[in-house]
Amino acid sequence: MVNYPDFVELKEVGPRDGLQNETKWIPTEDKVAWIDMLSNSGVKEIEYSSFVNPKMIPALSDAREVGRRIQRNPEVFYSALVPNLKGLEYALETGIDGASVFMSVSETHNMRNINKTLDQTFPVLEKVISEAKQAGKRVTGYVSTVFDCPYEGRIDPEQVVRVCERLMEAGADELSLGDTIGTAVPSQVERLLESMIALYPKEKLIMHFHDTRGMAIANIMTSLQQGVTRFDTSIGGLGGCPYAPGAAGNVATNDVLYLLHGLGVNTGINEEKIRDASFFIQNKLGVKLPSKSLACHQHTA
Amino acid sequence: MVNYPDFVELKEVGPRDGLQNETKWIPTEDKVAWIDMLSNSGVKEIEYSSFVNPKMIPALSDAREVGRRIQRNPEVFYSALVPNLKGLEYALETGIDGASVFMSVSETHNMRNINKTLDQTFPVLEKVISEAKQAGKRVTGYVSTVFDCPYEGRIDPEQVVRVCERLMEAGADELSLGDTIGTAVPSQVERLLESMIALYPKEKLIMHFHDTRGMAIANIMTSLQQGVTRFDTSIGGLGGCPYAPGAAGNVATNDVLYLLHGLGVNTGINEEKIRDASFFIQNKLGVKLPSKSLACHQHTA
Numbered sequence: 336m337v338n339y340p341d342f343v344e345l346k347e348v349g350p351r352d353g354l355q356n357e358t359k360w361i362p363t364e365d366k367v368a369w370i371d372m373l374s375n376s377g378v379k380e381i382e383y384s385s386f387v388n389p390k391m392i393p394a395l396s397d398a399r400e401v402g403r404r405i406q407r408n409p410e411v412f413y414s415a416l417v418p419n420l421k422g423l424e425y426a427l428e429t430g431i432d433g434a435s436v437f438m439s440v441s442e443t444h445n446m447r448n449i450n451k452t453l454d455q456t457f458p459v460l461e462k463v464i465s466e467a468k469q470a471g472k473r474v475t476g477y478v479s480t481v482f483d484c485p486y487e488g489r490i491d492p493e494q495v496v497r498v499c500e501r502l503m504e505a506g507a508d509e510l511s512l513g514d515t516i517g518t519a520v521p522s523q524v525e526r527l528l529e530s531m532i533a534l535y536p537k538e539k540l541i542m543h544f545h546d547t548r549g550m551a552i553a554n555i556m557t558s559l560q561q562g563v564t565r566f567d568t569s570i571g572g573l574g575g576c577p578y579a580p581g582a583a584g585n586v587a588t589n590d591v592l593y594l595l596h597g598l599g600v601n602t603g604i605n606e607e608k609i610r611d612a613s614f615f616i617q618n619k620l621g622v623k624l625p626s627k628s629l630a631c632h633q634h635t636a
Numbered sequence: 637m638v639n640y641p642d643f644v645e646l647k648e649v650g651p652r653d654g655l656q657n658e659t660k661w662i663p664t665e666d667k668v669a670w671i672d673m674l675s676n677s678g679v680k681e682i683e684y685s686s687f688v689n690p691k692m693i694p695a696l697s698d699a700r701e702v703g704r705r706i707q708r709n710p711e712v713f714y715s716a717l718v719p720n721l722k723g724l725e726y727a728l729e730t731g732i733d734g735a736s737v738f739m740s741v742s743e744t745h746n747m748r749n750i751n752k753t754l755d756q757t758f759p760v761l762e763k764v765i766s767e768a769k770q771a772g773k774r775v776t777g778y779v780s781t782v783f784d785c786p787y788e789g790r791i792d793p794e795q796v797v798r799v800c801e802r803l804m805e806a807g808a809d810e811l812s813l814g815d816t817i818g819t820a821v822p823s824q825v826e827r828l829l830e831s832m833i834a835l836y837p838k839e840k841l842i843m844h845f846h847d848t849r850g851m852a853i854a855n856i857m858t859s860l861q862q863g864v865t866r867f868d869t870s871i872g873g874l875g876g877c878p879y880a881p882g883a884a885g886n887v888a889t890n891d892v893l894y895l896l897h898g899l900g901v902n903t904g905i906n907e908e909k910i911r912d913a914s915f916f917i918q919n920k921l922g923v924k925l926p927s928k929s930l931a932c933h934q935h936t937a
Contacts, residue, residue, distance in 0.1 A: 520898030597821030
């Protein structure tokens, strides 16, 4: 029999990665009420917003107000996405336990996403990481398109390793490896994780899957089998890909909980509270969220 | 690294399991055109209809006409569902290469589904199996609710073994084990397959997953790791559960092909032809099919 870990830690990224591409504006008070529901679900970490230029991500332009108004549960770790020193300054003023910096391993994707080459990105992130660490914050390095890039195709694991090494040398505490366009299959996950686990303790590796082609749960299974115990998930599966509207985005917290609890793995998270919070944001957005386990409950509820 | 098989055989069950709960009538000529598309996709087996009482499954009441009008590709194995001797008689007249009999391992589910106890069902199926074998046909035993029953809850693998043994003793050539309500997680699959593989050659075992909670691809991965190489799939994910309309039904052929081809496993099936056949039936039904890989192509196409 396959052995599964006793405990798996999920970071709830719905309020950031989930909402960032939504065209419908969610009023600040609704975001706050929703994040407060998440804070009481048993989840250990919430990425509550993104301190990027509000012109780039209008859906999250109220990051500072959200950060000020949410009720901080002392048992929850609150992080936020910060792209640069200005973003970090706002995030520190507003209140964060951890900062997430991000870049792509693909030159083309990085250029299209933040208009910088990889070599232009490193010095920016190195400064952010350094300042965040000086402020006593944990830093997560989000590394995107680690399997496939929409422009460059298949990514060499060695290229992922090169980017990760730079971020870790700069002081990042941990790495979140993103299947940004949701194309990976388990053999790719296995291959990349073998390279990564040879370099870093498993506890420092977080897998961030998108379920665009329905592979995310299988990819999580493969990661678990490799000893990874940390995953980014988004409530209800919130978070469509801007390049494929209507297609699924982040893997759904609900489906991952169904898997993990079914396997007998503890998460500390209450599934019903996640379901309630899913229905809350679904009603605000007015669209059906893609999580399949949630859809089952919509009909039996 | 995990080793995957060189070849996996998919049986396309869309025309039977996929359509059987649809309330919209698909005209016979459309069914025929659609099955003919599937016959030219490279798929090795198609379950083209069900010879049950048309009052029970009105969507498939034209089984005989469909069977007479489809173009038989000599490289494709054509099977159909037969519940009893009358159904077998019609199926043999119409033309089948194989017959599928079915029953549940759960007393309550079997009673609700076909209004017989398990002990009342065996003699009926034994006669059907015997007659089908005398007619030179391969017989598949569909065994449903092998993991969980909507009425009885968790099913003991020993109960599955008991039902399977009766069917195999009666002459069935192979077994299709159904996660009818789509609740299983990989540890359940692993446990049941350990019992089954101890009794039967892996080649005689077919896994039939529903993706109601998004676990099907992970369950297929687990089955592959146990050495199973045969799966029932439904084009586009066609086949909603009657107890949860709108929830996903059978695992989508498209998503399974994405997984298998991504893993480097050969299926003989052309993904584009499956996509074309998916769009064909989707247009006829007028509803968006649940396959995620298909949804990606709807937006990039």
